[in-house]
Amino acid sequence: MHTMIFGCGYSGTAIANSFSGPDHAVVGTTRSEEKRAALESQAIRGLIFDGERLDPSLLEDMAQTTHLVQSIAPGQAGDPLIRLADGRIATLMPKLEWIGYLSTVGVYGDHRGAWIDEETSIRPVSARSVERVAAEDGWMEIGATLGVPTAILRLSGIYGPGRNGLCNLDRGTARRLVKPDQVFNRIRVEDIGAASLFLSERGLGGIYNVTDDEPAPPQDVVAEAARLMGVEPPPEMPFETAELSPMARSFYGENKRVSNAKLKALGFRFGYPEYRMSLAQLWSSGLWRG
CATH class of the missing domain: 3.40.50.720 (NAD(P)-binding Rossmann-like Domain)
Structure with a gap:
């Protein structure tokens, strides 16, 4: 090959x-x-x-x-x-x-x-x-x-080593933007x-x-990363009042729950099917820094 x-x-x-x-x-x-x-x-x-x-x-x-x-x-x-x-x-x-x-x-x-x-x-x-x-x-x-x-x-x-909520908290750039009923895979x-x-x-x-198994509100992912690190999560911020780039704001204009059933039906198994266990693995292994 x-x-x-x-x-x-x-x-x-x-x-x-x-x-x-x-x-x-x-x-x-x-x-x-x-x-x-x-x-x-x-x-x-x-x-x-x-x-x-x-x-x-x-x-x-x-x-x-x-x-x-x-x-x-x-x-x-x-x-x-x-x-x-x-x-x-x-x-x-x-x-x-x-x-x-x-x-x-x-x-x-x-x-x-x-x-x-x-x-x-x-x-x-x-x-x-x-x-x-x-x-x-x-x-x-x-x-x-x-x-x-x-x-x-x-x-x-996409996230993983070097690109994740743990890194954002460590850098002080994490935000908990809240838009009611918004979820992302x-x-x-x-x-x-x-x-x-x-x-x-x-x-x-x-x-x-x-994609993963669990579409979830973005603020929940930040809160979970903070829990793992033992730090206070940033305060929740209403999406409507947040200062965002046009590209970042455009992501919040799309709200959907994406199924991965087709790929799994073929026999593929995701190594990191949901964000909690994935963030925990990144944190415990030290791989979160990249």
Whole structure:
């Protein structure tokens, strides 16, 4: 297996760690030499990809790629890999056996707190979610044209070592924003890696919600992190009066409970199915700092 991860950031690195093994070659792209060196320090071979050109070293590895993971956000210009290689994927990656595209549950839009699954109609609100839908469609079309199974992994709020409520409390940046009846799903980053490996090893395509079991109010997660640390949680703050960036505020405009039943029905088991045990593991192990 030769896996190439375009956009080997936080989630991509977790995927690389899941895929690594004696018979697995894993390559990850990043945008800077500093980040490439950081990948190399974690035993992940890194290549530079700026989203504008496919240089010879990239093309050489693409020619050997059997499993492709695309984790780069599309932006207004669209998915960079589709833009640069559309119509040439079969030529550039002749050994390709499986495609994984990391998307977001944001494509579902707002469902007023109702439970949803992969059969629920999508109605993206934000521009970034609209762009994700276009990228999803593009990769599904490529997969269908090539006869290669293509899995769309719709991710909820990502957290894990170095990115969690414990870190926010430690830095003094945690806030308990309260919007009545608002809930969010979350996903531990290691479960993204494990789900990607699970789908790739079985050659499974289609759409999958990669998310935890328990959508919960965000203020409850902050309170649980404070309990574990033995500190006072920050005071509750009404969402309406909070100063937030437009992007942060937009997240609160979508309220839904996302089901992961489809993935579990295939036999996948989440290592961190709910936030309490996950935060407890991060705290007790010391991994919360990253």
